[in-house]
Amino acid sequence: MTDQLWAVLAVVLVVLAGGTAALTAGVRRRRPPALPEERPASVATAEAPADTLPPEVDDSDVVVEEPPAVETERPAPVAGRMVRLRERLSRSGTIGRSLLSILSRESLTEEDWEEIEETLLLADVGIGPTTELMDRLRTRVQVLGTKDAASVREILREELLQLVDPTMDRTLRTAQGVGDDGAPHPATILVVGVNGTGKTTTVGKLARVLVAEDLEVVLGAADTFRAAAADQLQTWGERVGVTTVRSDREGADPAAVAFDAVQAGRTAGADVVLVDTAGRLQNKADLMGELGKIKRVISRQAPVSEVLLVLDATTGQNGLRQAQVFAEVVDVTGIVLTKLDGTAKGGIVVAVQRELGVPVKLVGLGEGADDLAPFVAEDFVEALLA
Numbered sequence: 582m583t584d585q586l587w588a589v590l591a592v593v594l595v596v597l598a599g600g601t602a603a604l605t606a607g608v609r610r611r612r613p614p615a616l617p618e619e620r621p622a623s624v625a626t627a628e629a630p631a632d633t634l635p636p637e638v639d640d641s642d643v644v645v646e647e648p649p650a651v652e653t654e655r656p657a658p659v660a661g662r663m664v665r666l667r668e669r670l671s672r673s674g675t676i677g678r679s680l681l682s683i684l685s686r687e688s689l690t691e692e693d694w695e696e697i698e699e700t701l702l703l704a705d706v707g708i709g710p711t712t713e714l715m716d717r718l719r720t721r722v723q724v725l726g727t728k729d730a731a732s733v734r735e736i737l738r739e740e741l742l743q744l745v746d747p748t749m750d751r752t753l754r755t756a757q758g759v760g761d762d763g764a765p766h767p768a769t770i771l772v773v774g775v776n777g778t779g780k781t782t783t784v785g786k787l788a789r790v791l792v793a794e795d796l797e798v799v800l801g802a803a804d805t806f807r808a809a810a811a812d813q814l815q816t817w818g819e820r821v822g823v824t825t826v827r828s829d830r831e832g833a834d835p836a837a838v839a840f841d842a843v844q845a846g847r848t849a850g851a852d853v854v855l856v857d858t859a860g861r862l863q864n865k866a867d868l869m870g871e872l873g874k875i876k877r878v879i880s881r882q883a884p885v886s887e888v889l890l891v892l893d894a895t896t897g898q899n900g901l902r903q904a905q906v907f908a909e910v911v912d913v914t915g916i917v918l919t920k921l922d923g924t925a926k927g928g929i930v931v932a933v934q935r936e937l938g939v940p941v942k943l944v945g946l947g948e949g950a951d952d953l954a955p956f957v958a959e960d961f962v963e964a965l966l967a
């Protein structure tokens with residue numbers, strides 16, 4: 582009898598213990614969900630000041646890497662870089678030189694015009710701008726009485742310039758702003774684009790452009806997808822005495838790095854915070870989620886001043902499609918066209934501006950540290966005709 586009693590007791594205990602475990606597991610699984618990112622402004626203010634990290638963002642592994650106290654490089658002056666690097670555009674110049682030689686022929690046949698069209702399309706100018714330019718050239722060449730070389734060149738220069746659009750505002754927004762509390766905050770520049778387009782290199786070169794203009798810069802290595810990208814960026818920064826905010830953990834939250842970079846910039850009284858991002862394109866929703874979150878989190882401390890989209894000029898129409906995806910996801914304010922030194926497809930400048938309605942602000946003209954130039958429409962067209 583006693584044995585039976587003990588057995589019943591044991592069964593009751595086992596059942597009770599199992600029930601408790603199940604309950605505990607249930608509680609663990611039913612933890613309250615993380616706070617939604619988008620909350621009404623009033624609630625967000627009540628729960629956390631605007632300049633603190635949102636609870637869903639963990640920055641415990643983000644570090645601020647001060648540059649070592651060594652002698653730093655002085656980057657090359659920025660003004661006139663496009664003129665100085667003009668010979669790097671010699672391949673792009675094929676388009677200008679070809680057009681010039683065709684237009685200079687005694688009388689132009691339909692075949693000549695077809696050749697002009699082909700030249701423009703091969704240089705990636707795009708169908709719309711090509712048709713437009715041809716119409717204008719036909720009219721102007723007809724009106725032109727004598728066909729001296731100088732007048733043909735001048736007509737072509739004017740028409741190409743109109744296509745590249747010298748009226749677009751290409752200035753980088755690098756001025757500090759003032760917050761609601763009256764405190765200054767740095768300009769923040771988010772750099773987006775597909776991996777391999779030269780994004781990290783561009784952020785490094787852009788830091789040098791800004792340092793050459795005597796601006797205080799902080800870098801944010803929010804491309805946490807590839808740990809080497811942070812090392813690469815830090816090296817760029819160290820060369821010119823610029824601090825890099827980064828995480829050593831691959832896959833760390835990019836928004837946390839971006840937030841801490843802007844915070845470090847504010848604390849240091851920096852003029853500009855440059856944030857490199859990963860921008861993986863395998864899924865538009867992911868991209869939108871990641872870049873949207875980075876932008877929102879940065880905005881808690883300072884509005885995003887610029888979103889620069891880095892595009893590889895050698896990728897032509899494919900690059901253009903990538904650009905469109907990014908433009909649908911974030912408000913791109915400027916384009917950086919890299920590797921323009923290695924391509925005859927300089928017409929992409931026109932095509933991308935037309936497609937996105939956003940100006941090309943900077944161009945990459947080589948692998949050297951100071952081979953990034955502010956884009957000047959007049960200098961570009963002159964280089965095409967040189």
Ligand SMILES: Nc1nc2c(ncn2[C@@H]2O[C@H](COP(=O)(O)OP(=O)(O)OP(=O)(O)O)[C@@H](O)[C@H]2O)c(=O)[nH]1
Binds near residue numbers: 948
């Ligand atoms: N010729 C030339 N090469 C360039 C230019 N800009 C970048 N590159 C090269 O392009 C390669 C890729 O550059 P990265 O900066 O590593 O590319 P990324 O887009 O940052 O790639 P992830 O870091 O993987 O995102 C490097 O070898 C650069 O030197 C340019 O304007 N001209």
